[in-house]
Amino acid sequence: xxxxxxxxxxxxxxxxxxxxxxxxxxxxxxxxxxxxxxxxxxxxxxxxxxxxxxxxxxxxxxxxxxxxxxxxxxxxxxxxxxxxxxxxxxxxxxxxxxxxxxxxxxxxxxxxxxxxxxxxxxxxxxxxxxxxxxxxxxxxxxxxxxxxxxxxxxxxxxxxxxxxxxxxxxxxxxxxxxxxxxxxxxxxxxxxxxxxxxxxxxxxxxxxxxxxxxxxxxxxxxxxxxxxxxxxxxxxxxxxxxxxxxxxxxxxxxxxxxxxxxxxxxxxxxxxxxxxxxxxxxxxxxxxxxxxxxxxxxxxxxxxxxxxxxxxxxxxxxxxxxxxxxxxxxxxxxxxxxxxxxxxxxxxxxxxxxxxxxxxxxxxxxxxxxxxxxxxxxxxxxxxxxxxxxxxxxxxxxxxxxxxxxxxx
Numbered sequence: 001x002x003x004x005x006x007x008x009x010x011x012x013x014x015x016x017x018x019x020x021x022x023x024x025x026x027x028x029x030x031x032x033x034x035x036x037x038x039x040x041x042x043x044x045x046x047x048x049x050x051x052x053x054x055x056x057x058x059x060x061x062x063x064x065x066x067x068x069x070x071x072x073x074x075x076x077x078x079x080x081x082x083x084x085x086x087x088x089x090x091x092x093x094x095x096x097x098x099x100x101x102x103x104x105x106x107x108x109x110x111x112x113x114x115x116x117x118x119x120x121x122x123x124x125x126x127x128x129x130x131x132x133x134x135x136x137x138x139x140x141x142x143x144x145x146x147x148x149x150x151x152x153x154x155x156x157x158x159x160x161x162x163x164x165x166x167x168x169x170x171x172x173x174x175x176x177x178x179x180x181x182x183x184x185x186x187x188x189x190x191x192x193x194x195x196x197x198x199x200x201x202x203x204x205x206x207x208x209x210x211x212x213x214x215x216x217x218x219x220x221x222x223x224x225x226x227x228x229x230x231x232x233x234x235x236x237x238x239x240x241x242x243x244x245x246x247x248x249x250x251x252x253x254x255x256x257x258x259x260x261x262x263x264x265x266x267x268x269x270x271x272x273x274x275x276x277x278x279x280x281x282x283x284x285x286x287x288x289x290x291x292x293x294x295x296x297x298x299x300x301x302x303x304x305x306x307x308x309x310x311x312x313x314x315x316x317x318x319x320x321x322x323x324x325x326x327x328x329x330x331x332x333x334x335x336x337x338x339x340x341x342x343x344x345x346x347x348x349x350x351x352x353x354x355x356x357x358x359x360x361x362x363x364x365x366x367x368x369x370x371x372x373x374x375x376x377x378x379x380x381x382x383x384x385x386x387x388x389x390x391x392x393x394x395x396x397x398x399x400x401x402x403x404x405x406x407x408x409x
Contacts (some may be wrong), residue, residue, distance in 0.1 A: 015214070016241070020237075022303075023297040026293060026296060030355060034262050035196070037179075053394070062216075090311070096361075100304050105131075109351070110267060114267065114269060127349060134348060135348065138298060160296050180254055195401060197359075199402050202367050256278065270293045309336050313332045316339075360406055361406065364405055372396060372400065
């Protein structure tokens with residue numbers, strides 16, 4: 001049995017699953033529910049290839065560079081695209097995940113203010129205090145250190161996944177198939193909604209940051225056979241991810257009236273907040289839904305925050321060096337945390353719509369890195385020609401469509 005599937009492969013499957021299923025999962029039903037049943041059906045049909053193909057392409061891109069075993073995505077980008085383009089892509093990588101951090105912080109703030117609004121009058125001053133509290137608490141957890149934070153995040157993965165699965169099954173008792181079958185129409189508006197939903201789908205299923213670590217680990221252990229090992233794990237992990245996430249999405253949308261989903265989208269909160277709004281929702285569901293939403297988004301925030309602060313520290317270091325100032329790594333890191341925290345606080349106070357931020361900024365930028373960069377490389381560099389396929393071409397086209405939303409939506 002160990003020759004077919006090892007303990008190590010099981011652990012990496014859990015790692016991919018735990019990274020992919022989280023806060024992004026809570027936004028997917030909001031967009032798909034407001035877009036219509038036909039959009040949901042199309043998403044279900046393309047979910048697995050649109051998760052597997054781009055992450056496989058990124059893995060191939062990293063492993064094919066033939067760099068030292070511990071060099072990941074940044075080294076591969078500079079190896080193929082050169083220093084200048086490499087720096088540009090690194091900057092896009094930073095911006096994409098900085099926006100992810102902002103989205104989660106705004107959504108956490110909205111979930112808390114929504115609950116507070118039931119008891120006190122919600123003014124700008126109150127929102128500013130809540131925003132400040134959110135930023136300070138998340139930073140305090142972050143400052144506990146990478147090891148402690150990752151340990152806490154790892155501990156939370158399985159309870160969160162168990163809750164999603166339990167809720168999916170629990171909601172089957174409230175399913176109303178008419179909510180799905182009554183909207184199965186294909187027209188120009190449906191195609192428009194499919195187009196707008198692509199960035200949210202990219203955002204929900206993407207776990208780009210862990211792919212570099214995953215590829216490095218497989219290369220260190222299996223050398224030239226790393227890609228085959230990666231594909232083996234990815235096929236299984238992504239099948240489980242897609243089935244469980246789609247089951248959750250379908251269950252929510254069959255149990256929640258469209259008006260509540262639309263309201264949740266307008267308020268910039270997650271599907272669990274929409275569930276809590278239902279008059280028939282039991283008290284435990286309303287309370288646990290808000291708690292789980294905040295915990296899931298906090299976990300995803302912290303997982304992304306490490307990379308954002310590292311990227312910001314590099315930008316601060318490079319900026320200071322250009323004016324002839326050299327400071328310690330600790331100083332650059334402290335300045336980065338203050339700058340990122342200040343921007344996060346201001347955005348939480350302004351309260352832009354979370355879904356709009358996903359399809360206007362974060363989703364398209366992630367698509368540039370995950371969908372376009374590795375697949376375009378197969379047409380630009382002869383060394384990557386063996387990786388050209390129908391799947392990579394479709395991935396490239398989907399990536400371009402996703403980026404177009406940023407400019408034309």
